[in-house]
Every structure is written in C-alpha cells, then in structure tokens.
Amino acid sequence: MSNGLxxxxxxxxxxxxxxxxxxxxxxxxxxxxxxEAVARLVASxxxxxxxxxxxxxxxxxxxxxxxxxxxxxxxxxxxFPVEVALIGAFEALRGDAAMACKEWxxxxxxxxxxxxxxxxxIVDALFGAGLSRPIEGEAAALIGRVNGARRKGAHVVxxxxxxxxxxxxxxxxxxxxxxxxxxxxFRRKPGHLLYPGxxxxxxxxxxxxxxxxxxxxxxxxxxxxxxxxxxxxELPRPAATGHKYxxxxxxxxxxxxxxxxxxxxxxxxxxxAGAGLVTLAVPSEALAAQAAANMAVMIRRADGVAxxxxxxxxxxxxxxxxxxxxxxxxxxxxxxxxxxxAGRAAVIDADALxxxxxxxxxLFEAIKDAEGDVVLTPHEGEFARLFHAAxxxxxxGSSVGRLDxxxxxxxxxxxxxxxxxxxxxxxVIAAPDGRAxxxxxxxxxxxxxxxxxxxxxxxxGLLAQGMKGFEAACAAVWLHGEAGASLGPGLVAEDLAxxxxxxxxxxxxx
Numbered sequence: 001m002s003n004g005l006x007x008x009x010x011x012x013x014x015x016x017x018x019x020x021x022x023x024x025x026x027x028x029x030x031x032x033x034x035x036e037a038v039a040r041l042v043a044s045x046x047x048x049x050x051x052x053x054x055x056x057x058x059x060x061x062x063x064x065x066x067x068x069x070x071x072x073x074x075x076x077x078x079x080f081p082v083e084v085a086l087i088g089a090f091e092a093l094r095g096d097a098a099m100a101c102k103e104w105x106x107x108x109x110x111x112x113x114x115x116x117x118x119x120x121x122i123v124d125a126l127f128g129a130g131l132s133r134p135i136e137g138e139a140a141a142l143i144g145r146v147n148g149a150r151r152k153g154a155h156v157v158x159x160x161x162x163x164x165x166x167x168x169x170x171x172x173x174x175x176x177x178x179x180x181x182x183x184x185x186f187r188r189k190p191g192h193l194l195y196p197g198x199x200x201x202x203x204x205x206x207x208x209x210x211x212x213x214x215x216x217x218x219x220x221x222x223x224x225x226x227x228x229x230x231x232x233x234e235l236p237r238p239a240a241t242g243h244k245y246x247x248x249x250x251x252x253x254x255x256x257x258x259x260x261x262x263x264x265x266x267x268x269x270x271x272x273a274g275a276g277l278v279t280l281a282v283p284s285e286a287l288a289a290q291a292a293a294n295m296a297v298m299i300r301r302a303d304g305v306a307x308x309x310x311x312x313x314x315x316x317x318x319x320x321x322x323x324x325x326x327x328x329x330x331x332x333x334x335x336x337x338x339x340x341x342a343g344r345a346a347v348i349d350a351d352a353l354x355x356x357x358x359x360x361x362x363l364f365e366a367i368k369d370a371e372g373d374v375v376l377t378p379h380e381g382e383f384a385r386l387f388h389a390a391x392x393x394x395x396x397g398s399s400v401g402r403l404d405x406x407x408x409x410x411x412x413x414x415x416x417x418x419x420x421x422x423x424x425x426x427x428v429i430a431a432p433d434g435r436a437x438x439x440x441x442x443x444x445x446x447x448x449x450x451x452x453x454x455x456x457x458x459x460x461g462l463l464a465q466g467m468k469g470f471e472a473a474c475a476a477v478w479l480h481g482e483a484g485a486s487l488g489p490g491l492v493a494e495d496l497a498x499x500x501x502x503x504x505x506x507x508x509x510x
Contacts, residue, residue, distance in 0.1 A: 003229035004206075006221040007438065008187045010129035010167040016186055019215040027096045030185075030209050031063065035070020035100070037207035038123065038159055038183045042071065043078055045155055045181075046121050053120025054081050058111050058146070059101075060126040060163070061088040066097030067159045068125025073103040083119070085111035087126060087139065112138040116149035124158040124177045129167035129189065134174030143175045150178055158182040161191055162200045169404025170194030170426070178202075186211045190223055190406050193438040194426050223406070226429060226437040228507060231475040236274055236465035237508065247276030248464025251317040251344075252324075252457065253308070253335060255351070259325025260286040262350070265450045265493050266324050266457030267297045272500040273461025273476070275319070281311055305334045312342040319345040319372075319464035323352030324453040330355070336363070343371035345463040348418075349456040353378050357385040360416075364390070368417035373469030376412075377421040377456050383412065390415050410436055419469040421459070423452060427477050431470040441481035443488070450493025455480045457497075479503055 008016060021027055046052040057072040059065035065086065072084045086108050093101055116122050124146065127135065135143060143163060150156045156179045161167055164176030167189040182201040184192065185208075191197040192204050224230055238247060250270040254263035263280055270278045281302035282290045291299050302308050311317065320339045326332045333355040339346050348363075353376060356363040363386075367374045378386060387393050387408075392415040393400050403411065405422060409430035413420040420430045427439040458476035467475065483499040484491060 005224040005227055005229050006187050006216055007190050007193065007223040007225060008219070008221065009189065009223070012219050012221065013129065013186070013189065015219050016211050016215040019218055020211040023212050025210055028099050030211070031066050031096045031100050032070055033209035034159070034185050034207065035067045036074050037185070037209065038067065038071045038157065039074035039078075041181065041183055041205060042075060042121055042123060042157055043080065045157070046080060052080055054083060054118060055121045055123065056114065056116055056119035057082060057084045057123040058114065058126050058142070059084060059086045060128070061092050062128060062130055063095075063097050064125045064128030064159055065093065066100035068123060069097075069101045069104045071123050071125065071159070073105075076104075076106065082106065083109065085109040085114040087111045112142055114142065114145075116146045116154060117152065119149065119154055122146055122149060122154050122156045124156060124163050124179060126163040126177070128160045131164070131166070131173055135164050135176075136174050140175040143177055147178045150180070156180050156202075158201065160184050161189065161197070165191050165197040165200055166404070167191040169406055170197030171404055172196055172200075176200050181205065183207055185209045188225065190438060193225060193440050194405055198426060222434045222436065224435075224437045226439040226474050226478055228478065228510060230437055231471040231478070232507070232510060234467055234471045235475060235508070236462070236467060238274070244276030245316055247274060248319060248466065249277040249279065249317045250275045250460045250464040251279050251281060251311060251320045252460065253302075253320070253322045253326050254280045254282040254286055254290055255325035255327055256283055257286045257289055259327075260289055262324035262450060262453040263326075264290065264293055265453040265497070266321055266460065267294065268497045269454040269457030269500075270321070270461035270464065271296055272497040273458045273479070275461040275464040278461070279311070279317065281308055305331060305338060308335045309338045309342075312339060312344065317344070319347070319460050321347040321349065321456055321460040323347075323349030324456060326351045328354045333359070333363075337366050340366045340370040340374065345372035345469070346370070346374045347377060347456050347460045347463065348374065349377045349452065350382065353382045353386050358389065360386055360390045364416045373463065373472075374418040375421060375459050375463070375469050375473050376416060376418045377423065377452065377459065379423045379452060383408070383422055387412050387415070406430075406436060406438065410434065419473050421455075421473050421477060423455070429470065429473045429477060435470060437474050439477045439481060441478060441485060443481065443484045445488055445491050446480070446484040448491065448493055451480075451484075451496065454493050454496045479507075
C-alpha cells in the first residue's frame with residue numbers, strides 16, 4: 001500500500017514508466033501530462049498572460065527537452081509570451097521527445113546563446129535524471145547565466161530535477177541550475193532530498209501523470225522519505241494497566257567528570273521518549289555530579305568493564321546506549337562487546353564508535369552475532385573513522401569517494417549488520433536488509449553541542465519499549481527534527497527533550 005513516501009531512483013522511475021506503458025498509457029501521453037503539469041504551475045506563477053513577462057523554455061536533447069516543448073506549447077495556447085531555446089538540433093531528438101517538439105509551432109533559438117536575463121520565468125528542461133556526464137563548456141556557461149538571471153529576479157522552474165543534479169544521490173555533475181521550484185512526477189527521487197541537490201530544487205511539487213500505483217509493488221521500493229507513515233503504527237503506546245517495567249529500561253553509559261553532561265542529555269531523552277526507567281552507569285569520579293543533576297534517572301556506580309557487565313545481568317535493562325563522552329579506548333570497546341554479548345538492543349554512538357576505528361570488523365562480527373537490534377549513530381567524521389578500514393569499503397579503493405550519502409549508508413549497514421543513522425542536514429537511516437529513509441524535517445538550529453547525544457537517547461528510549469531498530473531510528477530522527485523545528489533560534493540541547501511531550505502528543509493524535 002502506498003503512503004506517498006516512496007522515493008524512486010531514475011532507474012526505478014524508468015521501470016514505473018514502462019509499467020504505465022504496459023498498462024496502456026503511451027509514453028507520449030505521459031510526456032504530455034508531465035509538460036502540462038509544469039505549464040499549470042508556470043501559469044500560476046506568471047500571473048495574467050496579457051501582462052506577464054517573457055517565459056523562456058530551455059530544452060535539452062532528451063526526454064526532459066520533450067517535456068519542455070509540451071510546456072511551451074501549453075503556455076502559448078494560454079496566451080503567454082514564450083520563447084523556446086534548444087541545445088542541439090531537432091534532428092537529434094528521438095522517440096517521444098521528437099513527437100513532442102512538433103507541438104511547438106514557434107521559432108526555436110540556440111540555447112547555448114540564449115540570454116536568460118530578459119525572461120520573467122525560466123523553465124529548465126535541459127538535462128533530466130538520465131544525465132551521465134558532467135556539464136561543462138558552453139552548457140555550463142548557460143547554466144551560469146540562468147543562475148545569474150535568477151539572482152536578478154527571474155523565477156526558475158525545473159522539470160523533474162534541476163539540470164546537473166543526480167537523481168539517485170543529490171550530487172552535482174559539473175554545474176547545476178538553482179531552481180525556485182521543481183516539478184517532478186509520480187514520486188520524488190533521492191536527489192530531491194539529499195544535499196546538495198536538495199538545496200538546488202527549491203519547493204518540490206509532485207504531479208500525478210497517471211502512472212498506476214501498482215508500479216510501486218512491481219518495483220519493490222526500498223527508499224523512503226522519513227515521516228510518521230514509516231513508523232507510527234509501531235510507535236509504543238502505554239497500556240492502561242501497564243507499569244514502568246512494561247515500558248522498558250534503558251541503561252546509559254556515562255563518561256567521566258569532564259564529559260558526563262552528554263550522558264545526562266541522552267538519559268533525559270530516553271525518558272522523554274517513553275522508557276519506563278533509565279539508569280546511568282557512572283564512574284566514581286562523576287557520581288556526585290550525575291546524582292545532583294538527575295532526578296527521574298537512576299544512578300549506578302560502574303567503574304570498569306566488570307561493573308558494567310554486572311549491570312547487564314538484570315535482563316529488565318533491555319536497551320543500552322554507549323558512546324556519548326564515554327572516552328575512546330579499549331575499556332569502552334570492551335563495554336560495547338559486553339553489551340552486545342548480553343543480547344541487549346543497543347545504540348552505539350560517538351566515542352564508542354571511534355573506539356573501534358582500528359578494528360571495525362571486530363565490532364561488526366559482534367553485531368552480527370548479537371540477539372538484539374543494534375543502531376549506529378555516526379556523524380560524517382565518526383563514519384569515516386569507523387568505516388575507512390572496513391573490508392567492504394577498502395575493496396572499493398578510490399571509487400568509494402564517488403559514493404553518495406545514501407549508497408554509503410546502505411553499504412555500511414550491510415557491512416556492519418546494524419541499522420545505520422548517518423547524521424547531517426539530510427540524515428539517512430539505512431537497515432542491513434536494504435531499506436533506507438532520508439530525513440527532511442531537520443533544522444540548522446540542531447547543529448549544537450549535545451544534539452547528537454539527545455538523538456542517541458531517543459533511539460535508546462524507543463528500543464527499550466520494544467521498537468525494532470529501523471523503525472526506532474526513523475522515529476527518533478523525525479522526533480528530533482520536529483522538536484528542533486518547534487524551538488527554532490536559540491535552542492540548546494537541553495531544550496530538545498523538554499519539547500518532546502508536545503511533539504509526541506501531536507503525533508499520537510494523528
């Protein structure tokens with residue numbers, strides 16, 4: 001069943017098109033519907049046809065260019081002053097694009113010599129999702145002129161994707177259009193959500209062009225936009241007759257006196273996420289500080305690996321979090337291995353990840369042998385330290401640098417056996433089975449000390465309540481983003497957990 005969150009790679013979108021054609025919808029009809037959808041948006045932005053400025057439609061040599069000719073013809077019929085410019089020759093157009101260009105009865109200029117400055121609206125139908133090589137030379141210069149015109153006030157609408165943006169991963173091939181709005185079709189692509197592409201798309205609109213929704217099941221979609229539709233059905237709700245142990249018990253490892261605030265933030269977040277109990281395992285040097293700073297969180301002394309392992313004997317402590325300011329070294333890695341061997345659901349973050357930088361395969365083997373779900377929550381630096389020596393990444397050699405964020409997260413999840421949360425403005429959550437979600441509700445105000453510790457605590461709190469790793473990670477990332485957005489400028493990490501009740505109340509009312 002579709003929830004509209006599916007993201008299709010260009011290859012998958014091609015399969016969806018073919019499914020529609022097999023169902024009796026011709027490729028030319030799909031192109032007509034796509035072009036007319038763009039034309040409707042442009043018409044709504046251009047205002048009254050009699051008084052609007054010129055609309056410049058830039059067409060490329062492929063199907064994207066075909067869409068552009070349909071746009072131009074539709075706008076002309078509505079009375080808008082339209083100019084069309086094409087890269088290449090009519091004779092080079094093939095298939096549906098060749099048919100579409102015949103709809104345009106006006107002159108066609110050379111796009112490479114076009115002057116976008118005079119246009120009020122520019123439609124980018126140059127290069128679509130099928131682009132396979134960098135945009136260079138005169139084409140790159142044209143894109144530069146379009147971007148310059150936009151900065152002077154022209155409104156730029158991209159067809160499917162801004163030219164130069166890679167649909168599968170959001171990267172840029174050489175040069176890219178900076179759009180105000182993008183109209184795509186049937187479903188969005190990962191490149192609409194992953195940076196830098198996300199920052200080049202502007203507002204993204206998804207037009208229905210009649211592709212049957214059954215195409216999604218034929219494709220077997222595994223990539224999604226992260227939203228409540230992915231996890232709401234699994235989100236824990238307390239039973240009317242339940243007690244605190246029914247809601248799980250999260251155990252959080254605290255660092256020493258200089259970094260114990262990170263564990264405090266994580267523990268508070270685990271409580272706010274709904275865990276019935278949270279215990280901080282604290283070294284003696286930080287015991288007084290943590291005891292004074294925490295009320296609902298329980299404190300247990302834990303000096304060394306043996307004391308930590310003793311806390312794991314109580315099976316009611318069913319989820320653990322290790323890493324926030326825990327210290328990098330053999331003691332931390334030994335505590336991680338003990339937690340995994342004890343069969344607990346686990347969140348491994350920060351210092352706990354870096355403690356395995358020179359022995360990643362040891363961690364991955366322990367994860368694959370573990371009974372509980374495991375979630376890794378690295379930022380880009382921690383990711384690089386942990387996976388640079390991982391066998392699957394080493395095997396790729398220098399080509400690993402060409403992998404986009406989605407591909408890297410998927411590969412890391414498969415290599416490690418864990419759910420991987422690759423943090424950033426476009427956080428990617430990937431599962432070992434190939435599922436992945438891209439988050440889009442983050443705010444730049446979350447880039448503050450302790451924000452990641454809070455996120456790790458949210459994951460731990462949800463795992464403690466019995467959520468599976470992928471769904472818990474998706475929910476935690478989304479809740480973290482919503483809490484941040486609700487606070488806005490001036491937020492500090494301590495605020496995030498306190499914003500969660502309102503966010504959860506609204507979510508659970510859906």
